[in-house]
Amino acid sequence: MKGNVTVKTLAKELNISIATVSKALNDSYEISIDTKQKVWDLAKKLKYERNPAASNLRSHKTKTIAVIIPEIANNFFSLAINGIEEIARKRDYHVLIYQTHENSETEITFTDSLLSGRVDGILISVSSNTENYEHFKELVKKIPVVFFDRTIEDIDAVKITTDDYESAYNAAYHLIGNGCKNIAYLHALDNLSTGQKRLSGYRDALSAHNLPANPDLIISYDKDTEKNYDNIKQLIVLQKPDGIISSIEEFALPCYYVCKELGLNIPHDLKIISFSNLSTAPLLSPSLSTITQPAFEIGKEAAGFLFKILDKKHFEPDEVPTLKSTLIQRESSLDKNKSPGIHLGFHYQLNLNV
Amino acid sequence: MKGNVTVKTLAKELNISIATVSKALNDSYEISIDTKQKVWDLAKKLKYERNPAASNLRSHKTKTIAVIIPEIANNFFSLAINGIEEIARKRDYHVLIYQTHENSETEITFTDSLLSGRVDGILISVSSNTENYEHFKELVKKIPVVFFDRTIEDIDAVKITTDDYESAYNAAYHLIGNGCKNIAYLHALDNLSTGQKRLSGYRDALSAHNLPANPDLIISYDKDTEKNYDNIKQLIVLQKPDGIISSIEEFALPCYYVCKELGLNIPHDLKIISFSNLSTAPLLSPSLSTITQPAFEIGKEAAGFLFKILDKKHFEPDEVPTLKSTLIQRESSLDKNKSPGIHLGFHYQLNLNV
DNA sequence: TTTATTTACGAATACGTTTAAGTGAAACGT
DNA sequence: ACGTTTCACTTAAACGTATTCGTAAATAAA
Incomplete structure (x- = not known):
């Protein structure tokens, strides 16, 4: 990447300061609509893309969330990710995927590494081999976490589960x-x-x-x-x-x-x-x-609550729903004698989840 | 995140410069083994985690790859991601997932946004609605890309496909x-x-x-x-x-x-x-x-070649395999008359993919 | 011994962005 | 008229890391 277009490029081109450019790009109230428009136009013209690393370094926002799951090649989890991704997309967030393969140590490696500020929040479905929960207790203190489906009792975090x-x-x-x-x-x-x-x-x-x-x-x-x-x-x-x-x-x-x-x-x-x-x-x-289980909805709900936390929107614990399977x-x-000829759940199913 | 432990913290604690700390952490030859060890020990003790944003900003390496696929809730793609993730894990790389839902415009949005330097490389399985390939042509010029399974003919990039x-x-x-x-x-x-x-x-x-x-x-x-x-x-x-x-x-x-x-x-x-x-x-x-199709292997091969490119390892075009389904x-x-009683592919299948 | 080289470290800078603080001019209030 | 706000913008300082360029001491070569 040589000669990339940065705020500096835009600033020089428009004869304004980089601060103005930056604020214009962020639609700040401090900048006049004329200037904003100029900046936006030029940015589009030059295909300016904000450098996420610099932005993150300065602002501590990554626009990225992590999803930690046991296994992606599993209908439930891939549907859940689907739901998560849908919500993330709407917010222009990026989604990192981590598979624990039901290995608690891998899980700890992930949670530890995510403390580095790589993501703004974490969605997690706990590995079945997890017996020690200390890493989660540390985690939830330091970064917004929402558990979904596979949760543990004794932890203070939002949990999206089914009945x-x-x-x-x-x-x-x-x-x-x-x-x-x-x-x-x-x-x-x-x-x-x-x-x-x-x-x-x-x-x-x-x-x-x-x-x-x-x-x-x-x-x-x-x-x-x-x-x-x-x-x-x-x-x-x-x-x-x-x-x-x-x-x-x-x-x-x-x-x-x-x-x-x-x-x-x-x-x-x-x-x-x-x-x-x-x-x-x-x-x-x-x-x-x-x-x-309504896997897709679980993903959506979990992501939704994570964003509520990231937005610092207040909500009561009882607003967190328990979804119905x-x-x-x-x-x-089915007992054939009892219900002969009945074909429940047997019709052609529309692909509701996609 | 207040009062995070950074190279500065380590430097101050050990009475050495941050340059030395940084080099030690990167196992540089310039630093004596004694000093390295001290830095490593302290880093571990204080649970130092390198700030990825700062690191990326400076070095232009993100340790992240993107996977763009049509749909995650699909056995083929989730298995492929599984393979990709396995390879990425070994290299301590992070994996971003993007679903196009077979929408070409979404695909373009993704490829455009990935030009910002958010990732080191991209794995992509093309959306079926994609008719115009200009965005790919631009993409492969600017960032390492490997196509897998769903590819287009007329583009100069590594493609992992099956027969x-x-x-x-x-x-x-x-x-x-x-x-x-x-x-x-x-x-x-x-x-x-x-x-x-x-x-x-x-x-x-x-x-x-x-x-x-x-x-x-x-x-x-x-x-x-x-x-x-x-x-x-x-x-x-x-x-x-x-x-x-x-x-x-x-x-x-x-x-x-x-x-x-x-x-x-x-x-x-x-x-x-x-x-x-x-x-x-x-x-x-x-x-x-x-x-x-050997979905898992396709994912592994695709990721493997992406890393070869990232490592700037040279390889000949004919080294890129076409996998067999x-x-x-x-x-x-099966014609029942021809092969009565034969139960091919009918035995209990071990879960080979997990 | 003198000179050259290697070793181990430090100072300083740049990466591209955001933001607190500041500024000059215009608009406003009384 | 004067002070006060408001507006629109600039200056400058971070954010935490990697790296270039020094440099002093230790070692090797002459």
């Missing part, structure tokens, strides 16, 4: 209503309030319907895909559940494969419902009943 | 081998060499097997999801194809829905194969045959 407890409760209730009496639960996000609330919802639904709480019916997610598969197989073979609630999407597909291997028929032998944002859920064989009944969880 | 022509050819060949004689083609990315090559592959495969080239068998992708659906329905009803090649993933699922609506059986009445990175392809009903035969395209 995890209710959703899990409803899922269990749904299975019970479809005749299940021995419902397994595929547990994940153990350390996060997100995961804990879902588990509570499941448990409470069972006890509310006088079903025994069998701890063997609950297994926890393992990073190792193969182990996970084996665990599910074990669960199904040994406990013979007639229903499964999967608390994360990654747990659901292995169930399908296990059933295929064991020759079990979904939903006849085993009913399945899963937290999921899979766009192909209606096309699976059988179509998968889901609790679908949707339980979409499809074949995988 | 689009061969893949489409093979897809057609595959359908022909499974008895199709009237193969429709769902065309997309018209303006991009990516889309053009795929179309050529399809056409050449037909003519190589003495099948007539019926232009009515080719329809083009429409942004409007509903129109798209109608177009496919029209195509199927009027042309009665016995095979369909979908050149993009977004085209494939509507086909499934249309067949459902028309009561057509896949693959008996109509065989389908699609370019796709859907992780659930094996679980669809019927499982979807796909041409799957994989044709995965599944139920949707």
Whole structure:
């Protein structure tokens, strides 16, 4: 980049001071409309682009936010980013992406490095392996942070979540209503309030319907895909559940494969419902009943509140919404005897999220 | 951020000049190992983080790259970003994400704004609506750019693509081998060499097997999801194809829905194969045959070459690879009479991409 | 020994922007 | 008439880092 056009160039060309140019570019009230117009015109003509580094150095505003997520190649998170990006775009903000791959140390590296003033604020969905929250506690003191979906209880920050407890409760209730009496639960996000609330919802639904709480019916997610598969197989073979609630999407597909291997028929032998944002859920064989989180809206809300904080707009804690997930009944969880021929959630879905 | 720790702080504490501190932090040969160690130790102790804005302003290095893609909520692109991010991480680079939503104007806004020196380099997958390439021509003159997957022919830059022509050819060949004689083609990315090559592959495969080239068998992708659906329905009803090649993933699922609506059986009445990175392809009903691009590797290669350029490492044009897609035969395209009971690509798939 | 070279550091400046403080002229109030 | 505001702009000083150019001392070469 040699001979770039800067405020200096504009100033010299127009025979005014660089201060005037700078203020004109920032639409300051101190500058007359005539001068502003001249500056704007010339800036456009010469394709002037403000140097972000210099601007940031001086003003401590980066026009950039960071998004820290476990995994981008995941429908939920990519939709959430989509929402975040939409809000950021409107404000001419730039979006940095960081993937933790569920690694707490990576997460700490990111949060530490973001203390350097590279961004104005941070949106974060916590890694499931995070057990120590000290880095977050430090972080929220020093920079605006909004948590979304995957949050931790004990921290003072805005958190955008969904009705995890209710959703899990409803899922269990749904299975019970479809005749299940021995419902397994595929547990994940153990350390996060997100995961804990879902588990509570499941448990409470069972006890509310006088079903025994069998701890063997609950297994926890393992990073190792193969182990996970084996665990599910074990669960199904040994406990013979007639229903499964999967608390994360990654747990659901292995169930399908296990059933295929064991020759079990979904939903006849085993009913399945899963937290999921899979766009192909209606096309699976059988179509998968889901609790679908409004991922796009979560992203939008989270970004929206981050900007509220950046704008120093005051808001009450109770203005922060808890978004509602949707339980979409499809074949995988429906008792064929009870509701024959019904094709819920089976119609051609418009691409609402894009 | 008041009272941040800067080089000044370190210098004062150690009674050396800020120049020495700066050089020590950059591991300069001018500084003795003793002094370096002292600086490093203190920096760690005080949690010094280099101010990126100041550093960038002075050195013109941002340690940031931009990724411009059409849509993040798409398996292919999110996997590609995954690959890009992996490479960037290793180099301690930051990744900015920009979605064009297939809008050429948005694309221009982004490329223009990235001329400000916000990033060291750009990875881009071109919007399908892009018809005028002037902004790219300007861009590649001023900043290192690598195109991936969706590229345009007439531009002097590194392009990481897959064997689009061969893949489409093979897809057609595959359908022909499974008895199709009237193969429709769902065309997309018209303006991009990516889309053009795929179309050529399809056409050449037909003519190589003495099948007539019926232009009515080719329809083009429409942004409007509903129109798209109608177009496919029209195509199927009027042309009665016995095979369909979908050149993009977004085209494939509507086909499934249309067949459902028309009561057509896949693959008996109509065989389908699609370019796709859907992780659930094996679980669809019927499982979807796909041409799957190595999205993750594409991202890695693209980022790798961008860094080669940034490092000013010389490489020959023929070192830039064309990656190979994989044709995965599944139920949707297989002639049941020909290969009964075969379940290709049907086994439990390990999550290779994560 | 003298001279040349290397080593290890410091002083000073520039990167391009924003902004507090200041200025001269015009407009206003009384 | 005089002081006071307001307007429109300028001056100058940051922001925190990287780097060029010195330079003094230590070391090597002569």
